[in-house]
Amino acid sequence: MNFADRLFEAQRKKDSFAVLGVDPQLDGAEPGLPPGYTLERFCCEIVEACAPSIVAVKPQLAFFEARGIEGMRAFASVVKLARSLEVLTIADAKRGDIGTTSAAYAAAFLGDGDFACDAVTINPYLGSDAIMPFLRAVPHGRGIFVLVKTSNPTAGEFQDLMTEHGQLWECVARRIHGIGSDFIGGCGFSAIGAVVGATYPRAAQRARKIMPNTVILVPGYGVQGAGASQAVAALTGEGTGAIVSASRSIMYAYRNAPQQSPPLAAAAAAEAMRVELNSAAALQRAPTAT
């Protein structure tokens, strides 16, 4: 089954655009793990609690790698748990390399090993070589999301550079559209998705025009500053083709709800996000319906 179809099926079942970013922060001003929790227990309890409201989890590899072998073991547990809960898994790894190395990343994240997920994020700087080896996993129901326009303040430094064919990120978007057109599922969308940050809603609309059949993964909802209406800007006129992720605002919801346990606070935040996104999507569709 095509990855886009799997995603659509999950969205229909859960009535949700929401993706849980599993980003267990390192200790800063506040501890990255709630008192008394191990990394594995914290992540797994949050995933289980949020499962009814989300279509996928998106663990951020950096926060697991920063904790060494113990971190990678927790990552493997999160992925395994999500699979048992029938929640899709997107490894937010932003990998990009070439030839046999790229094939090894594909084996790592779209294979059958400890770190295998349903999809993985990819960085396009190295060109199509970085993408091609992952395509061999598409017939097995796997997908990718290629970074097109990210949500950070300096995203534009290179991504917005004007080339002879438009801005750099538009060139990347056109290439993704081209590659993706060979992998379109029954839902009309491709297993080759794109990442377009919620902090740039105009770019999201333009990205949608360039890539009409591409599922857009929108990060940056919540802590990074984008609201629900911005986050759904990448939806098609029919209100499909995008998923929206939030991380810290869900995982750390307990900090603002001291009377609740971390998983209970996360579950409430994930459900609130689901409802907010659905309302914003309905509102975006409304003007064309009148």
Place this chain on the structure above:
Amino acid sequence: MNFADRLFEAQRKKDSFAVLGVDPQLDGAEPGLPPGYTLERFCCEIVEACAPSIVAVKPQLAFFEARGIEGMRAFASVVKLARSLEVLTIADAKRGDIGTTSAAYAAAFLGDGDFACDAVTINPYLGSDAIMPFLRAVPHGRGIFVLVKTSNPTAGEFQDLMTEHGQLWECVARRIHGIGSDFIGGCGFSAIGAVVGATYPRAAQRARKIMPNTVILVPGYGVQGAGASQAVAALTGEGTGAIVSASRSIMYAYRNAPQQSPPLAAAAAAEAMRVELNSAAALQRAPTAT
């Protein structure tokens, strides 16, 4: 001690530009591991055997991640062994992310944990945000190498796009030069290095002009098709400022030398590479000396 100074000191001691890429291939037409070897034993024996001829090892994360937890354990062992042999370690991770995520990657690869190395490779697509958190490790003797122009066939697809400020990779190179100028060591080079593929020697010379104080890591020597004279094209007129990596041609040298054990064959290949690169560097300097 500045990372560039540490690298120069290692180069002087070993009289070498050579870096060993530790890329244990997955099984393909030939097995990725020699018969009877575990992943850890294979990698560690090769590193130990090559140590006298090389300034650094550059383990490629993909090949360890593809093997799950066991692979990550082997990666940690390789890094630990290299450190005990006083061989510098460059994590070829090509990471790139933003904010706290980028800081987590910096903690993973330039911190004190299981995966800590002396340097890490970084992908610039997300802009300076992807680079900044790593700079906090520079005062601790750590360095980074930012992808500028890679060695793969489709490297030019985005990297060569002509912008209003030159080709994309040139814009990245100028940015690296700018950031790096704050981190120059006693040797005159910066702890902020760049990756420029050996398959594009003209680009290497141009990169050298744009980034006069940047150590250039040149991959693609050996199997990827570039010879010694191409590989040293990024050196300054004084024959400094570049290191050259080879992976498969050293690790798998035993395939062409059935009478030798894998470590012995690798040691001979690494030493041959060291000598070849030194000859090519001398030859490149020669015309200006006459």
